[in-house]
Amino acid sequence: MVVRCRLCSSAICLRITHVNTQTPTIDSSEKLVPAAAEVTPPPPVTPQVSTKTTTQTTSHSKLYLAAWRWHFYAGLYVIPFLLILAMTGMAMLWTSTLFGRDGERMTVVMQGEPMAVSQQAAAAQSAVPEGELVQYIAPLSPDLAAIFSMKTADETLSIAVNPYTAQVLDQTSRENSWYNLFDNIHGSLLLGTTGDRLIEIAASLSMVLIATGLYLWWPKKTGLLAALIPNVRARGRALWKSLHVSVGVWISLLLFVFLLTGLSWAGVWGEKLVQAWNTLPAEKYGAPQSEDIHASMNHDGTKQVPWALEQTPMPASGSDAGSVVMTAAMPVDIDSVATLARGLGFEQRFQLNLPQGETGVWTISRDSMSSDSTEATTDRTVHVDQFSGKVLADIGFQDYSIYGQAMAAGVGFHMGTLGLWNVALNTVFCLSVIFLCISGAIMWWKRRPVNAGRLVAPPMPANMPHWRGAALTGLAISLFFPMAGIALLVVMFVDFLIVSRVPMLKRALS
Template structure:
């Protein structure tokens, strides 16, 4: 919920409830002022990614081929893909989802990583293009960082953090007071003008409130500060569960290139290292460890259809087999699985699935699949409806503000802060708790207080504009 309309009749009462209402309205207004542009961007780019992924795929995965007998060996397919990028290094193979779809190879060349699409039956290159260069990836970059890198990530995280406060104050403002629950859940379609917009805005906010909170929390879990440095840090899959195999000095996050590709629970866990006799039987002893024999192992241990095979890099690198719903390998997040294979011995160094994740890791595996709409058409349609509702909330908030502001005014016309605010100590404690739980929100609170006390209070023209 975002910037609301005028307070109800109780706001005219100078009592405690009315003062609390006006204070919540003021915070709701200013939070919405910052959040609305970001929510619009997130909703529009979110819908773009939903439908592009569903209709066309993200990396050439939907390019059709005509099955002709048995596919060529992966060694030959990889050689053809490498030849398409002179001087290139093979990094990843993505198995086709179905027999009539192309195989995908990632080849890193002098000009950066490229996606090479190969007909697995004819061992011929169909097309190639810079990796992560499509419309899906552009929308993903905007959605995650506004194309501004770390600065954009922090801005998105701030908006999501303030969005939680926006949601809480919005529910408080719209909660029925002597009007019955129906008034909060059913719009008053007999109203006209500003009253109709207010009813539609409030009811929409109530209906999507739980889903909006879920999207904010799941999105924040990917953010750099709250997710990467707080929540993810204490819920990382413990490297000790690799059963005493040698560990590399790089983490699973090293397999990310641009967008997130590695399951959330594993990102900060060190990779196992090749070069010992550790592990359990994998590729048959005496058999050469190649992309074909590792693929055969993958099929034997349950990697059906589409999965991703990351090739070893360096002497201690490992073959890594992955399948997760976040990468659209499967429709079921509980099927997530990551297996590491020693490049020299072919032994399995680690095999971790959804059941091995922490509670937070399991929640994120399911949460991200719901967030991204990768559970099938029903989730695409549900997420689309949610995005449209968020867009409506933002637009209706702007309409409500425009209808409320006196014509000819050159100021924001923000709701006034009541004098002698009751329970102000509790408000400070609540603000500190939110600031500690969500650091970017805390930084924003501090910045707003500093701006108000050091700048706006000393410059009458600015104070008037923001009042």
């Protein structure tokens, strides 16, 4: 090899005994020596990067981009629904807390002993002569009104009655009440079965949001505690991101509980799968079965029957079955059954549904979901034969399946009926969900270039590592939450047949 000196342009011959792949740099300040004394300079030291470490970093970056992309696209669909659910949920919460679902928060002046329930019922009947009395709700405390539900050809009316004077205080339509409006929006968007399915898809995809959000947040360099505290010194999009991440992590477990209890009421995953497998078998109480199920006691779409009993057939009156609890001389009417309820331990507020039809039964019930009590473990449903007065079934919290018990507690918690602490916590939760939706939209808006003309979604990484695991995870989610699976299949179908073939759409959605 010949090297020419940069100072005198003379050629210097060097014998290279070791070939180095990196050409050594010769500085002009170095002292040149004769060829005989020339020594090959050592190669410069370069930091060695582990191939394994580099591969792991690249794989992590690709997984991060993939999770971000899923989080982004799931959020596009979910955000409008979460906003609606949070706002209507908070409206239902405070409407029931301040006024009650059926006006049962109306106060009265206590005047000695309450009048017989039959006298109060007669007053309610006189207010709606064409109506049929279907339910009596005992007051939660002595200074509150009693509620009677009257069913007409067009609607169900709630009649508030002063239990001391049998005076009708108020008459409202359940169907046209504010609570019922918020409840129908919350459950079906006023679209019936279609709305129920759309909300179920949103709730299912929200599970994807939780999983991908936690993956994106998981601390890699900072400690766990530091990652839970937002960086309030940040500015711009960094501040919004810090607040979004911290609030999301703090409420992630609560959001999971709310989504799971809500999905358990949904028409596909809840009614067809989970509820069907956790419904109390009617054979357990041994009485003849009616053709009606417990859900028939729900009025105007409002859930009033415990989740674990909705699909359970009702017992039928008219047989020799049942336990004797009333004397033979005692007539079986609303007064005697209300007295029986007190004797069986139904204190303060309870619901009494009247028999419907020849095989109908008197049903005494109390559950935390309906604000009858603040403890799910006290849930109880008793069915009484309308002819003999015998107890055909006495179903308590302990008779539910494990999931049914979890739902008894979870639905009460979801609805904020377990006490003032529950109302306060649910209010903060709803406000947090609204903030997450708004902050997510703001983060996207601040990230997108001006006049981009497209969604500016996070890029899909090439050569996705562990794609088989991701595919299996997606398959598992699709099988566990069928509506989410159907939504994903529809998106893939539309993307393959339409979006990928129309350049304008492909650019707009990228």
